Amino acid sequence: xxxxxxxxxxxxxxxxxxxxxxxxxxxxxxxxxxxxxxxxxxxxxxxxxxxxxxxxxxxxxxxxxxxxxxxxxxxxxxxxxxxxxxxxxxxxxxxxxxxxxxxxxxxxxxxxxxxxxxxxxxxxxxxxxxxxxxxxxxxxxxxxxxxxxxxxxxxxxxxxxxxxxxxxxxxxxxxxxxxxxxxxxxxxxxxxxxxxxxxxxxxxxxxxxxxxxxxxxxxxxxxxxxxxxxxxxxxxxxxxxxxxxxxxxxxxxxxxxxxxxxxxxxxxxxxxxxxxxxxxxxxxxxxxxxxxxxxxxxxxxxxxxxxxxxxxxxxxxxxxxxxxxxxxxxxxxxxxxxxxxxxxxxxxxxxxxxxxxxxxxxxxxxxxxxxxxxxxxxxxxxxxxxxxxxxxxxxxxxxxxxxxxxxxxx
Numbered sequence: 050x051x052x053x054x055x056x057x058x059x060x061x062x063x064x065x066x067x068x069x070x071x072x073x074x075x076x077x078x079x080x081x082x083x084x085x086x087x088x089x090x091x092x093x094x095x096x097x098x099x100x101x102x103x104x105x106x107x108x109x110x111x112x113x114x115x116x117x118x119x120x121x122x123x124x125x126x127x128x129x130x131x132x133x134x135x136x137x138x139x140x141x142x143x144x145x146x147x148x149x150x151x152x153x154x155x156x157x158x159x160x161x162x163x164x165x166x167x168x169x170x171x172x173x174x175x176x177x178x179x180x181x182x183x184x185x186x187x188x189x190x191x192x193x194x195x196x197x198x199x200x201x202x203x204x205x206x207x208x209x210x211x212x213x214x215x216x217x218x219x220x221x222x223x224x225x226x227x228x229x230x231x232x233x234x235x236x237x238x239x240x241x242x243x244x245x246x247x248x249x250x251x252x253x254x255x256x257x258x259x260x261x262x263x264x265x266x267x268x269x270x271x272x273x274x275x276x277x278x279x280x281x282x283x284x285x286x287x288x289x290x291x292x293x294x295x296x297x298x299x300x301x302x303x304x305x306x307x308x309x310x311x312x313x314x315x316x317x318x319x320x321x322x323x324x325x326x327x328x329x330x331x332x333x334x335x336x337x338x339x340x341x342x343x344x345x346x347x348x349x350x351x352x353x354x355x356x357x358x359x360x361x362x363x364x365x366x367x368x369x370x371x372x373x374x375x376x377x378x379x380x381x382x383x384x385x386x387x388x389x390x391x392x393x394x395x396x397x398x399x400x401x402x403x404x405x406x407x408x409x410x411x412x413x414x415x416x417x418x419x420x421x422x423x424x425x426x427x428x429x430x431x432x433x434x435x436x437x438x439x440x441x442x443x444x445x446x447x448x449x450x451x452x453x454x455x456x457x458x459x
């Protein structure tokens with residue numbers, strides 16, 4: 050029986066690695082785009098429904114939380130049965146969420162659509178699942194760069210969808226725009242079929258472990274725990290900026306189009322940052338890359354708060370933030386692979402992503418809640434700076450070795 054499984058896999062036609070990477074990147078573009086453009090919807094949704102910002106913030110916070118909580122389960126299913134089924138289910142949930150969101154007229158329906166359905170859809174269709182598929186399908190020597198490309202593709206989605214959302218909302222309204230994005234999510238289904246290629250043999254310290262044993266080993270491993278803790282800050286900062294940055298600029302007297310283009314700048318420069326991070330990951334310690342990113346985010350935010358809000362400062366902030374935006378992902382995902390191998394890669398990266406999305410839940414929620422209580426986003430910006438410095442320090446002690454090797458030498 051041990052010979053028949055590989056033989057069966059070998060009999061299936063192999064899909065070129067380049068096509069796998071291209072399809073995975075296309076999925077990242079489509080699934081990350083509408084989610085990253087959600088801030089462009091806020092002003093019109095609030096005016097149309099006569100809601101306050103904490104209503105919108107709660108739904109997006111719920112979306113982030115469920116995206117994170119669903120990730121380990123989606124990853125475990127993908128590790129066991131392959132990514133295709135999970136991606137198709139995720140794409141359908143995502144499309145349903147966007148379609149129902151277009152008809153939201155009460156907070157309950159908005160929470161169900163923009164919060165629950167899109168959040169669960171993202172857990173099964175976003176670049177996290179793509180990274181898990183790449184971890185199993187892409188040869189190790191190409192893996193770090195593939196992670197960088199998939200992350201950069203998500204950034205391209207952000208670059209394309211942010212100004213697209215602003216333009217469509219101004220021309221056709223937010224409801225029609227939401228329906229159009231829902232239709233686009235259905236394209237994930239045929240793209241996902243490409244990731245059904247025969248899987249590479251599982252490698253690493255967890256190749257022979259059960260799911261329970263793998264989880265216990267991971268959370269008993271100090272470097273993994275530090276990595277997970279530091280990832281919380283990434284989620285907090287990204288969700289706060291995604292949800293509130295564009296309306297923050299409007300509050301400061303800037304045209305809404307400036308916010309759309311500033312957020313697009315995050316997307317385009319994120320492609321550079323993500324690819325560079327993936328390239329550097331093969332050439333220097335990844336813990337130093339992560340520490341540099343978190344500290345630089347804190348410094349960038351501090352400078353932005355100290356200067357007047359102008360179109361130029363908003364665009365520059367978007368560009369610099371973009372370089373640091375998802376550049377944490379190639380380094381973080383590669384470290385999970387180094388520590389534990391490929392057997393439970395999607396699940397263990399999913400647990401790290403839970404921490405990320407708990408941070409995202411708080412970033413989106415606190416932004417709206419604190420604004421409604423104080424009339425200012427400044428306290429949340431300051432908290433973001435403090436978390437950035439903390440994560441820069443947390444990542445420094447991480448050891449970049451297989452978990453079993455570290456235990457053996459401890």
